Amino acid sequence: MHAIEKILARAAHREVIKSGEIITCDIDLVEINDLYLQVIESFDEMNGKKVWDPEKVVFVFDHYAPAPTIKSAQTQRDMRSFAWQQGIRHLFDINTGVCHQVMPEAGLVYPGMILVATDSHTTTHGAFGAFGTGVGATDLASILLTGKMWFRVPEIINIKISGDLKPGVLPKDIILYVLGQLGTKKALYKAVEFSGEAIENLDIAGRMVICNMAVEMGAKTAYIQPDEATMTYLKSRKVDFDKVVVHETDSDYQFSEQHNFDISNLDPQIATPHSVDNVVPVGAVKGTKVNQAFIGSCTGGRVEDIEIAYNILKGKKINNKTRLVIIPASKEILLECINRGYMQELVRAGATFTAPGCGPCLGTHQGVIAPGEVCVTASNRNFPGRMGSSDADIYLASPATVAVSALLGYITDPRELEGEV
Amino acid sequence: MNHKLMGKVFLLGDNIDTDQIYPGRYIELTSKSDIAAHCMEGVRPGFSSQVCKGDIIVAGENFGCGSSREHAVITLKEAGVGLVIAKSFARIFFRNAINLGLPVITCKSVYERVRESDVLEANLLTGEIKSLRRSEVFKGEPLPEFVMEILNNGGIKNMFKEKYGQI
Numbered sequence: 001m002h003a004i005e006k007i008l009a010r011a012a013h014r015e016v017i018k019s020g021e022i023i024t025c026d027i028d029l030v031e032i033n034d035l036y037l038q039v040i041e042s043f044d045e046m047n048g049k050k051v052w053d054p055e056k057v058v059f060v061f062d063h064y065a066p067a068p069t070i071k072s073a074q075t076q077r078d079m080r081s082f083a084w085q086q087g088i089r090h091l092f093d094i095n096t097g098v099c100h101q102v103m104p105e106a107g108l109v110y111p112g113m114i115l116v117a118t119d120s121h122t123t124t125h126g127a128f129g130a131f132g133t134g135v136g137a138t139d140l141a142s143i144l145l146t147g148k149m150w151f152r153v154p155e156i157i158n159i160k161i162s163g164d165l166k167p168g169v170l171p172k173d174i175i176l177y178v179l180g181q182l183g184t185k186k187a188l189y190k191a192v193e194f195s196g197e198a199i200e201n202l203d204i205a206g207r208m209v210i211c212n213m214a215v216e217m218g219a220k221t222a223y224i225q226p227d228e229a230t231m232t233y234l235k236s237r238k239v240d241f242d243k244v245v246v247h248e249t250d251s252d253y254q255f256s257e258q259h260n261f262d263i264s265n266l267d268p269q270i271a272t273p274h275s276v277d278n279v280v281p282v283g284a285v286k287g288t289k290v291n292q293a294f295i296g297s298c299t300g301g302r303v304e305d306i307e308i309a310y311n312i313l314k315g316k317k318i319n320n321k322t323r324l325v326i327i328p329a330s331k332e333i334l335l336e337c338i339n340r341g342y343m344q345e346l347v348r349a350g351a352t353f354t355a356p357g358c359g360p361c362l363g364t365h366q367g368v369i370a371p372g373e374v375c376v377t378a379s380n381r382n383f384p385g386r387m388g389s390s391d392a393d394i395y396l397a398s399p400a401t402v403a404v405s406a407l408l409g410y411i412t413d414p415r416e417l418e419g420e421v
Numbered sequence: 422m423n424h425k426l427m428g429k430v431f432l433l434g435d436n437i438d439t440d441q442i443y444p445g446r447y448i449e450l451t452s453k454s455d456i457a458a459h460c461m462e463g464v465r466p467g468f469s470s471q472v473c474k475g476d477i478i479v480a481g482e483n484f485g486c487g488s489s490r491e492h493a494v495i496t497l498k499e500a501g502v503g504l505v506i507a508k509s510f511a512r513i514f515f516r517n518a519i520n521l522g523l524p525v526i527t528c529k530s531v532y533e534r535v536r537e538s539d540v541l542e543a544n545l546l547t548g549e550i551k552s553l554r555r556s557e558v559f560k561g562e563p564l565p566e567f568v569m570e571i572l573n574n575g576g577i578k579n580m581f582k583e584k585y586g587q588i
């Protein structure tokens with residue numbers, strides 16, 4: 001069996017499972033964000049009284065942090081009172097950040113667990129060897145009642161990435177490239193394991209970027225085999241090691257598909273409107289005028305990303321016809337940006353910082369874009385209307401490409417600035 | 422739930438994502454009729470006034486990809502859509518549809534052979550889809566038994582309500 005199957009089998013109290021089977025698993029952690037008051041409404045509609053285990057329930061207020069409308073303020077108010085009344089300790093309020101960053105930082109994510117959240121990017125947690133998957137509100141509410149969820153055991157695709165990245169090329173470029181090659185439907189209903197030396201060489205932030213965007217090819221979950229780097233991170237987060245179970249994939253395991261990529265010669269990549277798999281090298285769209293650039297989200301808002309922007313922009317001024325919005329993915333990242341002096345320098349360079357959270361990533365507030373505008377972003381989706389007007393164009397790229405494009409006012413391969421960086 | 426469904430076709434393409442079905446900017450709405458009013462706004466403005474109860478959406482690959490928002494299902498259901506047939510569905514959309522009692526059928530072949538406004542008759546138990554205009558029958562995937570059980574209950578809420586109602 002594969003390690004992913006072993007995670008599921010254990011949670012289903014089974015020795016052996018195979019793909020295609022429907023099984024019911026115990027869930028280790030659920031997370032509800034502030035988009036889905038429907039979770040609580042569905043829980044009430046099902047006559048729920050007490051959640052099955054308040055220690056295993058997390059609320060994160062990130063999509064509307066801080067609340068931009070009365071309606072979202074009400075949602076957060078009602079969620080707070082539900083959490084308090086249910087004795088749920090893990091309530092991350094509007095001052096904490098994006099769920100997929102906040103949960104690992106809080107030491108709640110560990111290898112071998114099943115984590116289910118009301119968010120499609122829950123695949124991110126494969127970076128820690130966890131089985132993370134997104135569901136809708138009613139599915140989540142049924143877990144609050146029962147502690148369990150039904151799964152179809154997925155087929156597993158292996159994506160093996162070899163080679164060393166050239167300077168100026170980032171993990172985001174790897175996953176954009178893979179998405180461009182494999183398309184948005186490659187992994188529908190399936191799980192994806194990323195392996196190979198290029199993955200092993202990535203830091204945790206880079207692995208999170210890769211697993212985060214696996215959902216853009218349809219993946220139910222993503223997985224990277226935990227190694228020393230994982231364990232070092234978990235220790236720094238005071239994870240309870242009694243819970244950690246690292247499963248190994250059997251040597252005779254047969255993947256449903258195998259894809260190999262060598263990224264030694266990879267150039268920076270960009271997904272052009274309006275699909276994440278419309279991917280070309282950045283050079284191919286060079287010169288496209290940029291109205292807004294965005295560095296943030298659960299894909300591109302980590303300290304590593306903001307550091308890149310800092311290195312590119314310190315002592316400079318962004319183009320006066322371009323806006324640059326930067327949103328640290330968490331409070332901890334924000335503090336680190338202040339400590340290291342990144343924030344001050346970036347604000348001087350012309351950036352607009354806003355509170356940790358999702359920001360304009362899903363087009364609700366804090367820098368949405370107008371009809372006819374172009375946005376180049378380190379986030380993860382460029383569907384029409386994703387970041388504001390349905391008549392705007394969104395380009396997905398690495399934080400380096402975003403920062404350089406903000407500096408010059410048009411889309412630019414970050415390596416063109418290499419000498420100066 | 423009636424296993425035989427009949428309705429008029431709205432034909433859509435591949436990769437109809439949740440932002441097209443229900444733009445994120447309306448996600449804070451909670452009343453069903455408000456949610457229905459914005460149905461398909463990102464791909465076909467005016468859809469909610471054109472659709473009649475029981476109409477059928479036929480789409481290409483990866484219908485419902487993108488976010489996990491249940492609004493995408495609620496809007497379709499409340500606007501009157503009775504069934505979605507697609508070459509493939511995004512996983513979360515598929516689960517949400519079943520959980521909320523919106524029938525879905527995966528069928529590869531009907532898409533190329535059907536036109537906007539054709540009338541189709543579909544059988545959820547067999548996965549068979551009949552085109553009344555062409556008198557052709559297409560084979561879709563029948564829904565597994567446990568999924569039918571959820572649909573028969575009108576969604577997972579009703580199912581659990583019975584189980585947990587006594588607590």
Ligand code: SF4
Nearest residue numbers: 098297298358361362
């Ligand atoms: S940052 Fe964007 S992709 Fe990530 S959870 Fe928030 S809205 Fe979703």
